[in-house]
Amino acid sequence: MKGSSRLLLKGAIWTIGGYGVGQVFRFGTNIFLAKVLAPELFGVMLIVNTLAVGISLISDVGINQNIIYHKDANDPEFYNTAWSLQAIRGFILWLVTLIVAVPVSLFYQSPVLAYVLPLSGFCIVLLGFTSVSLHLLQKRMQVVKLNAFEMATSAVSSAAHILLAWLSPTIWALAFGALVSSAATMFGSYFLLPGVKLRLQFSRRYSHDILRFGKWIFISSIVYFLSANFDRLYLAKIVPLKILGVYGIARAISELVGLLVLRIGNYVLFPLIASHALMPRTDLREQLAPVRIKFMLAAGVGFSLSVVVADLPITILYDQRYQAASWMLPALMIGTWSTILAVVNESTLLGLGRPRYLAIANAVKFAVLLIVLPLLVSSYGLLGGIVVVAFADLARYVPILVGQRQERFSFGTQDLFLTLAVFLIVGLLEWLRWFFGFGTSFDNLPTDWTSFF
Numbered sequence: 001m002k003g004s005s006r007l008l009l010k011g012a013i014w015t016i017g018g019y020g021v022g023q024v025f026r027f028g029t030n031i032f033l034a035k036v037l038a039p040e041l042f043g044v045m046l047i048v049n050t051l052a053v054g055i056s057l058i059s060d061v062g063i064n065q066n067i068i069y070h071k072d073a074n075d076p077e078f079y080n081t082a083w084s085l086q087a088i089r090g091f092i093l094w095l096v097t098l099i100v101a102v103p104v105s106l107f108y109q110s111p112v113l114a115y116v117l118p119l120s121g122f123c124i125v126l127l128g129f130t131s132v133s134l135h136l137l138q139k140r141m142q143v144v145k146l147n148a149f150e151m152a153t154s155a156v157s158s159a160a161h162i163l164l165a166w167l168s169p170t171i172w173a174l175a176f177g178a179l180v181s182s183a184a185t186m187f188g189s190y191f192l193l194p195g196v197k198l199r200l201q202f203s204r205r206y207s208h209d210i211l212r213f214g215k216w217i218f219i220s221s222i223v224y225f226l227s228a229n230f231d232r233l234y235l236a237k238i239v240p241l242k243i244l245g246v247y248g249i250a251r252a253i254s255e256l257v258g259l260l261v262l263r264i265g266n267y268v269l270f271p272l273i274a275s276h277a278l279m280p281r282t283d284l285r286e287q288l289a290p291v292r293i294k295f296m297l298a299a300g301v302g303f304s305l306s307v308v309v310a311d312l313p314i315t316i317l318y319d320q321r322y323q324a325a326s327w328m329l330p331a332l333m334i335g336t337w338s339t340i341l342a343v344v345n346e347s348t349l350l351g352l353g354r355p356r357y358l359a360i361a362n363a364v365k366f367a368v369l370l371i372v373l374p375l376l377v378s379s380y381g382l383l384g385g386i387v388v389v390a391f392a393d394l395a396r397y398v399p400i401l402v403g404q405r406q407e408r409f410s411f412g413t414q415d416l417f418l419t420l421a422v423f424l425i426v427g428l429l430e431w432l433r434w435f436f437g438f439g440t441s442f443d444n445l446p447t448d449w450t451s452f453f
Contacts, residue, residue: 090128
């Protein structure tokens with residue numbers, strides 16, 4: 001496990017570096033797009049992207065997770081079966097987007113959705129034909145090549161969005177930009193592992209293995225989509241598209257730290273634990289614990305700094321149309337720590353081959369959002385809703401912790417210590433910012449909570 005610990009550290013460093021470069025591309029692109037496009041367009045694309053993700057997840061059987069976890073994943077018969085299921089699923093889901101496009105446009109009273117949704121939905125087809133080489137690289141923990149590839153596709157995506165928005169500052173720049181990004185990922189994936197030759201093939205045995213492991217991924221994916229995106233779908237119905245677009249930008253930025261941890265979990269932690277799944281649980285936990293606490297402390301420092309400076313990028317880089325995000329972002333960011341804890345612990349359970357706990361955790365989170373979000377929005381407006389969204393992952397963390405205890409792989413005491421330390425750091429940094437005359441990151445919170453409705 002000592003060699004694996006070094007591999008974990010190396011993988012984390014490359015993943016952080018690759019993610020950082022990708023986010024520089026995306027953030028720069030977002031700033032340019034915000035200058036040339038109206039906030040309403042971001043609101044439309046938030047609905048489109050949310051629905052596209054939802055449609056994609058309604059039949060997710062965890063092909064990625066299957067390839068990483070299955071012992072025969074390097075067998076051509078297995079990965080050809082997985083790729084064939086993935087490709088056919090992509091076509092079926094695109095047909096679903098064609099069917100729901102008009103009803104969705106009528107529901108949200110936005111006619112353009114009837115045209116944009118089918119176009120953006122074709123990304124599912126392109127990603128369905130993407131090579132399984134990406135997943136095989138994850139299984140083999142070849143994180144250098146994987147992150148280099150994703151940095152390259154991020155650059156292509158940014159260039160495409162900027163060029164299209166400059167030529168045509170309309171909703172179509174965002175829609176076609178997404179298509180170019182998906183196409184670049186699909187074509188580029190076939191050059192990652194030249195030895196992997198894909199063809200349509202179905203193995204009854206491997207199909208059964210994929211579907212058996214994936215049944216909990218399927219359930220988890222549905223409830224994950226609802227728990228992660230219910231706020232977007234709900235607010236899209238009750239707030240103006242302009243405010244929805246601003247909220248979408250704040251929500252996307254607030255997720256950056258959590259997505260980085262999720263990326264490390266998927267690329268490094270999950271494959272590492274899966275490769276040691278036969279090792280005695282007690283021994284594996286004892287050897288992982290010191291590495292985990294160092295990683296989580298680093299994540300906690302990054303989280304603390306992000307909270308304290310969250311409002312500054314908005315006030316400095318965005319024009320007046322987007323300034324409401326300067327109060328939304330810190331309020332969303334403060335709850336990211338619970339997301340980090342949930343994501344890291346989910347990766348360990350997935351590595352142990354226990355995806356059912358993920359489904360239960362996401363179902364609990366969705367139930368909390370379904371009940372509490374409308375109540376607080378009706379009482380305290382958008383600010384109340386944002387507070388619910390920020391801390392909703394606390395509801396997800398509890399079932400995951402229970403699952404870890406049942407699997408004798410719990411880090412509850414470590415998480416409690418880390419949480420206390422992290423919020424002490426946040427409090428200290430906020431005080432230092434105030435002491436030096438820069439106020440706090442929460443100074444822009446609105447006094448009229450319902451003014452955006």
